[in-house]
Amino acid sequence: MSVTISPKRLRREFVRKIKEISGQNLHLCYQCGMCSGICPAASNMDLPPRQIIELARLGLEEEIANSKTVWICASCLACTVNCPRGFDLSKMMEAIRLLTLRKNIDHISPEEISPEERCELPQIAMISGLRKFTG
Ligand code: SF4
Ligand code: SF4
Structure with a gap:
């Protein structure tokens, strides 16, 4: 007998895993947009980094997977060192990439x-x- 997991629970689980892998409190971010403005790769992203944080906070895994942003992120740390809230966005991006790769979904x-x-x-x-x- 297969067990159906509710979408709400899947979303909660996605958020929990991001927090666990990144060690970051997603609620620190107050959406000021500084990271999006300073990111050297933002012009190549389809969604700005700030928006990825909001999607992650809501557990919207599919919306993040449909975007190229986490793969375009160069892990340069410019967002991390400039965030007024001390949120390490590069660690969150890495956590999301890892969660995808752990499902055996390679990006290349x-x-x-x-x-x-x-x-x-x-x-x-x-x-x-x-x-x-x-x-
Ligand atoms: S700079 Fe920091 S607080 Fe501002 S949107 Fe980016 S992560 Fe959030
Ligand atoms: S770590 Fe990624 S999201 Fe942050 S500024 Fe660098 S390229 Fe942009």
Whole structure:
């Protein structure tokens, strides 16, 4: 007999896991938008970092998964060091990426990288990219 888990419980569980992995209190953020303004990668994101925090707080996993933002985040820490509330957004982004990778959902397929591209890409970039984008 399969057990159906309510959407509310799934959302609560998603929030709990983000908090557990990141060690961050999502309620610290008061949505000032400083992180979105300072993020050097924001122009390439489909949702600003500030909005990802709000979606995470509400447990809206699917909405976050439909966005490229957490994968575009370069973990540069600019948001972290400038947040007036001491919220470490880069840790939250990392937690969300980890939760996706733990479901065996890779963001890139190494086999899709052509041999020519493999030769051209710096080795360190290749390794750190594979660590970030695959489980
Ligand atoms: S800078 Fe800090 S408080 Fe402001 S929106 Fe970003 S995470 Fe929230
Ligand atoms: S850590 Fe990510 S979200 Fe924060 S400023 Fe850097 S790229 Fe943007």
